[in-house]
Amino acid sequence: MTTTTTGTPTGVVPGEPTAPATPGAKSRRSGGHLGSYLLIRFLLIFPTIFILVTTVFVLMRSTGDPITAALGGRLTHDQLQERIHAAGYDRPILVQYWDYLTNLFHGDFGTTISTNRPVTEVVLTYGAATLELAFYALLVALLVGIPLGRIAAARRDQGVDASLRVSGIVAYATPVFFAGILLKLVFSVWLGWLPVAGRASTDAQIAIQRNGAGTGIYLIDALSTGDPSVVWDVLQHAVLPALALGLLTGGIFLRLVRTNVIGTLSTGYVEAARSRGVNERRLLRQHAWRPALVPIITVIGLQIALLLSGAVLTETTFEWKGLGFQLVQFLLARDFVAVQGLVVLLAVVVALTNFIVDVIAALVDPRIKY
Incomplete structure (x- = not known):
């Protein structure tokens, strides 16, 4: 009599039922883990913003009440006290803090003292210019940093490698305002190829206003006019600010791409492909490039903050009237309510951008652990 025995799979207890393996089980588990990962990353936005809001509030209040800081010396003592009382700055600091958080929750970022405009209105008026400049600068950084x-x-x-590495260090180390002044000196003053400052010439602005598109992004507004000369004028004004800000970030991308590509070229699976006779160009394009791309995507999100902070100096240097330019004007006017509101809004934008970048990185790189 012959007895047949069947082996029990490793990790399965005899006598207990096993779940049937379905083709979609693994993908569903991965999708659930991905959802948990993204949820955690999204929830982390709130404590980050809360800490920054609290820090900015404390720093702004450490200079005294905003009314005295902005209008002291221009109003009488009684007028100042009346304005301070009307704004609620004579109340306990914790009460002011709670009111400030409550207003933020309802979308009220304050009213500027110097111009008496809601901060949200300032953002809507000038934010498109900063967004446009950041897009141009990021485009320059990607076009320069990644291929090089x-x-x-x-x-x-x-x-070639040594020269490019030195160029990347110089680009990153050069202050953005100095790069802007140098570019203006060479291309505007000496060569006369490009405009010195502004977002468009007077004639182009009149044509844009007459067309009535009103998006605030001059390139889109110029395209809507259907006049190639207006589009060319807007692009000419954008070249130098985009180069001044974009080369700074391009230097970071250059060194990051180089380091990560070299790292992936030395991994086991690339060595295995190389041993099979795959040429170096194909190794770089098909095997090493995508894994090296993930850290770059992550750093793009981090560089948004650098682009926004660099926009302050770039916009001032080129009189590019965006949020950075307005922030400098508010600082000069000691309008700390406006400064506080703009800083908080920019922090929210940076936090949301980093979350979006985390989502993209998680979808692109299957090695990320959820």
Whole structure:
């Protein structure tokens, strides 16, 4: 008599039922883990913003009440006290803090003292200009940093690699306002190729206003006019500010791309492909590039904060009237209510941008653990 025995799979207790393996089980588990990961990342936005809001509030109040800081010396003592009482700055600091948080929750970021306009209105009026400049700068950074980084990685430890690495360090280390002044001196004053400042010439602005598009993004408004000369005028004014701000971030991308591509080129699966006779160009394009792209996507989110902070100096240097330019004007006027509101709004934008970048990185790179 022959007895047949069947082996029990490892990790399965005999006598207990096992769940049937379905083709979609693994993907559903991964999707659930991804959802938990994204939920946690989203919830982390709120404590981050709360800490920043509290820090900004304390720093602004450490200078005294905003009314005295902005209007002291221009109003009499009685007028100042009347304005302070009307704004509620004579109440206990904790009461002011609670009211401030309550107003933020309802979308009220305060009213500027110097211009008596809601901060949200200022953002809607000038935010498009900053957004447009940040887009141009990011485009320059990607077009410069990524191709040059790949070239440096492909020619590692050669003369081209050394030159590009030095160029990346110089681009990152150069203050953005100095780069802006130097670009204006060379291309506007000496060569006369590009405008010195502004977002568009007077004639182009009149044409945009007459057309009535009103998006605030001059390139879109110029395209809506249907006049190529207006579009060309807007693009000419954007070149130098975009270069001044974009080359700074481009230097970071160059070094980051080089480091990550070199790292992936030395991994086991790339070495295995190389041993099968795959040429270096194909290795770089098909095997090393995508894994090296994930850290770059993550850093793009971090560089949004750098672009916004750099926009303050860039917009001032080129009289590009966006939020950065307005922030400087509010600082000069000691309008700390406006400064506080703009800083908080920019922090919210940066936090949301970082969350979006985390989502993209999680979807692109399957190695990210949820």
